Amino acid sequence: MYQYDQHDQAMVDARVAEFRGQVARRLSGELTEDQFKPLRLKNGLYLQLHAYMLRVAVPYGTLNSAQMRVLGDIADKYDRGYGHFTTRQNIQYNWIKLADAPDILADLAKVQLHAIQTSGNCIRNTTADHFAGAAADEVADPRPYAELLRQWSTFHPEFDYLPRKFKVAIIASETDRAAMRLHDIGIQIVKNEAGEIGCKFFAGGGMGRTPMIAPCIAEFVPALQMISFLEAALRVYNRHGRRDNKYKARIKILVHEIGVAEYSRQVQEEFAHILTLGLEPPPAELERIKGMFADPGLESGLSDDLDRSDPDFALWVDQNVHTHKQAGYAIVTISLKPVGGIPGDATAYQIRLMADLARDYSLDELRVSHAQNIVLPHVKKADLYRVWQALDAAGLATPNLDLITDIIACPGLDYCALANARSLPLAQKITDRFADIGRQRELGELKLKISGCINACGHHHAGHIGILGVDRKGVENYQLLLGGAESADTSLGTITGPGFSEDGVVDAIEKVTDVYLARREGAERFLDTYRRIGMAPFKEAIYG
C-alpha cells in the first residue's frame, strides 16, 4: 500500500491546522455561516438532516488495518458508535459536533487519511476496482495510477472550482467492478498488442437526473501520459462546462451537447499542447508508487484445499468468496447487508473487528466496495474458516453477495437533507420479504439499488431492479426501474410505470421476480431474461 512521504503528510497536517483555526473563528463568531460553509465543505463537513456529517475519503477504496481501526475509534469517540460506508467507497459519520471536527481530522491524519475534496466542485476521491491487486483478470494493479491521480488532483488550483463535482473511476480488468462508465471520467488500464500498458479513456458518464453511459474518447493513451490526458479532458470541460445552470453543469451534458467527436477532438488538441509543456509527472514517481503496491507478501505453493463440511461455511464460500490471482488465497467480501439491517452501516466494534481480521489474515489490507461492502483481498484458504467464524459471531457473515438482499441504498430521507423519500426502511422491508437464503439463491444474481432522490447516490439507474424515491405532495412514492447494469454490459434502467407506496413497491418487486422465475431459460440471470423478453411481461404482472 502507498505510504505518505513527508510532502503528503505536511499537506494533510497543514490542512488540519488550517481548519482548526477556521472552526475556532466560526465558534467565536468571527466567521459567519456564509463565510464558513464553503470552508467546512472543503473538509468534508456537511450540515445534514439531523446534525453535521463528516465524509472521510478512502483513497481508491483501500485501507490498512490501522486506518480501519481509527475509523472504528472515531465512530465511538466522536459519533454514536457506527459509520456508514458509501457508494463512493468512503465512510460517513452522521452525528459530528463542529468543535470535534478538527480533532477527528487530526486523528485521521495520523493514519494518513483525510476528508479533503469529499465535497465541492472539484475532483473527488478516485474510486477503483475493489479487487485491485488480487483479481486474476487484471492487466495491472490500477491503484498506483489511482494514487498518482490522487496526488495530481489534490489541491490542483486549476480544477478547484469546476462547473460541478468531478468523479473518476479506474479499473484494469474487462470485468468492470467499479461502475467505471457511470463516472465523469472512466479509465480502464489496458495492454496493447506490443504489451505496453496504457489507458482507455471514457468521458461523460454519470447518474443523477440525466443518466448517461460514458463513451470512449481514447482507445489507448500511454500510461506515462495519463495525467496529461486527464489534464486535457478537465481543461476542455472547465472551459466549456455550463456554469449558468447547475443541472446542466456536469461533463456528461457537455459531451452530449457538443458531441463525443468534437469533445474528443478538443481534448486531443489540448493534449498535444500539454505534452509540449512537460507537465507529466516523472516516470520515477510512478515507479516509486508502484513499488509500494508490489507483492504485499503473498506466499507461493499454498494448497487450494478447503474443508467444506460445515454447510453454513460452504454456503458463505460459494456466495462471498472469489478466486484470487495467487493459488492458496481467496478474496473475501464481507456483506454489510444483514436481513433487516441498514445497507453500509457498521458498528465501531464491527469496524475494529474487520481491521483485526485484515491484520491477522489479509496481509493488513481491506477495501471498501462501491456496493457498500468490505473486502479482505488476500486471505489464505487455510484461514477462511477461522475468518468466517469470527465474522459470523459479529453478524458479518451474511452469505448474500450480489443477491437480491445485497442492496445498495443511499441514506435517503432518514439522514440526507436532499432526499425526497426514505431508502433504508424500504431496503429493510425488501430484505425481510426475501430473507430466505434458498429463495435468494434461486433468484441468483440480482442487483437491487435504491435512491431516495434523483441525485441517484444509490445508483438506481444501474440496478437490475432500481427504485427511485420521490415526493408526491408530501407523501413518499417509489418508482420502479428494470434492466440497469453497471458492469461491462452497462445499461440504464427503464421505469416500469406509475409509482408505488413503500409496501406496494415490495409487492411489485415480488411480482417481477415471479415473472423472471417463470420465464427464465437455462442459466439466465434476471438481467438476461429481462433483456430477452423485454418490459411488457413484467409490466403486465405489476399493473395488469
Place this chain on the structure above:
Amino acid sequence: MSEKIKIITGNDLRTGDVIWWTGEGWSRHVDNAVAVTHDADAIIARENAKQVVTDTHVIDAVAADGAVRPAHIKDRIRALGPTVRLDLSLKPADPQAGSWVI
C-alpha cells in the same frame, strides 16, 4: 382542533442538533416550538447575530392537542431522528415516539 402555524427551526452551531424556537430560546423538542407570525424574520436575524445557531428558517406546522407537528415529512423526520434508528431519537424508550412521523 388543529391549527396551521409557522415555526422556526435551525441547528445548534456547536453540536449540530436540530432545534426549535420556543419564544424565549431554543429547544431540541419540537413540542416546545411556538407559532411565529410577522416577527419571524426579526427573530431569525437577531438569533443569527448571536452566532450560536445556524441554518435557521421558517417551516409550516400544525398545532393540535398540545403537540406541534411539522407539516412536511422531511421536517417531521428532522424532529424525531432517523426512523430506522429510533434508539437515537429524543425518546428512545418510547416505542410510540415516532408514530406521528410517517
